[in-house]
Amino acid sequence: MRSAGASRRTSRADQADQRRAELLDATRRVVLERGLAATRVADIAKEVNVSGGLIHYHFATKDELITAMLRATLEEESARLAELTRGPGGAVERLDRVLRFYIPESRTDQSWILWIDAWTVAVREPAVREIVRELEEAWVGAVRRVIELGVSTGEFRCPDPHGAAERIDAMLDGLIIRYSLHSAPLTRERLLDHARTAAARETGVPRSAFPGG
Secondary structure: OOOHHHHHHHHHHHHHHHHHHHHHHHHHHHHHHHOOOOOOHHHHHHHHOOOHHHHHHHOOOHHHHHHHHHHHHHHHHHHHHHHHHHOOOOHHHHHHHHHHHHOOOOOOOHHHHHHHHHHHHHOOOHHHHHHHHHHHHHHHHHHHHHHHHHHHHOOOOOOOHHHHHHHHHHHHHHHHHHHHHOOOOOOHHHHHHHHHHHHHHHHOOOHHHOOOO
């Protein structure tokens, strides 16, 4: 039987975890509004109506808080990617799911706004640069695994799944930045068509194998 002391310690740990999660959520909201570079601890404290001292109790510095928020976001997206690659259907269907998840729902897609901001900060901040690198590896890895699956089942013909994944990822990054920053002429539908066309070429299947072909 667990002692009362152990229960109290568990309860305190749970409360601390909940508070940290609340602070990370608040940090993300403030960063999306103000930007990574302009966000202050005071802004986050105001968002959740707590003191700056409470924030520093859980996170020693603003950089630690920002890094923790980005890492939590990375972990959420990586988990979702893993689900998509393991989901039902053949390789084409799985790859198309990954592409649709990659491409922003709109020009104000919150996840992409956050990561574009992080790329800018990563130029000078090693901790943020490391998280951005891990994000890139997660996306390239997801695309590579699906292509490898298609090759193993005979659905795809691709001699270099990792290289194909890198090319698809790099192309989409460039197009999505253009899509996010400019109101025209690139639409989400055209962006998705570019992604599917590139995926078809890299995997040795006709464009008609993907939706909209």
